[in-house]
Amino acid sequence: QKEVEQNSGPLSVPEGAIASLNCTYSDRGSQSFFWYRQYSGKSPELIMSIYSNGDKEDGRFTAQLNKASQYVSLLIRDSQPSDSATYLCAVKKGAPTNAGKSTFGDGTTLTVKP
């Protein structure tokens, strides 16, 4: 079992729809959770970070964390073609401020069709 698993893609949604990206992790000691967006040929950029159970909203993005179920998701509302990218889920064992490494999932490729 992989430490971080993401729903297999590719995922295709029409423009304006909600895109739902899912991620599960195996280590119950995980405390920090991140979503990164990576455009083809580019390096990842941070979209959201979440550390507590529940929802965290930032513009069109909402991260949801359920530690009991070891599940973290990213919802993108009003999807735009510019959201087309690969989304990487990353999980870190330690507290947010320590120097521990993050483990990345394989990514889910999202395509938003005009």
Next chain:
Amino acid sequence: GAVVSQHPSWVICKSGTSVKIECRSLDFQATTMFWYRQFPKQSLMLMATSNEGSKATYEQGVEKDKFLINHASLTLSTLTVTSAHPEDSSFYICSAKSSGANVLTFGAGSRLTVL
């Protein structure tokens, strides 16, 4: 915001030569830097964790004598791919964080092609 500069952005070299990639934190002190490798359509693979002033910690399966990492200052880490071969061709990415920071800042990546 935090900025990490990675250089060169792309490099082509002959088999058997060595290539050095630099990762610089421009506006913060990077106490920890990470080096990743990413093959096409695959996820990031962590190669090593580098803490300023100490030896890098390599992930299992990564040859420390082939991928030399130096983190001699709080703003610079380097990755040297020694005696590069075509199978080393990949996208190499660094990330950095300062002490007490909770997120990583990534460099733009370096695409290495070994002929």
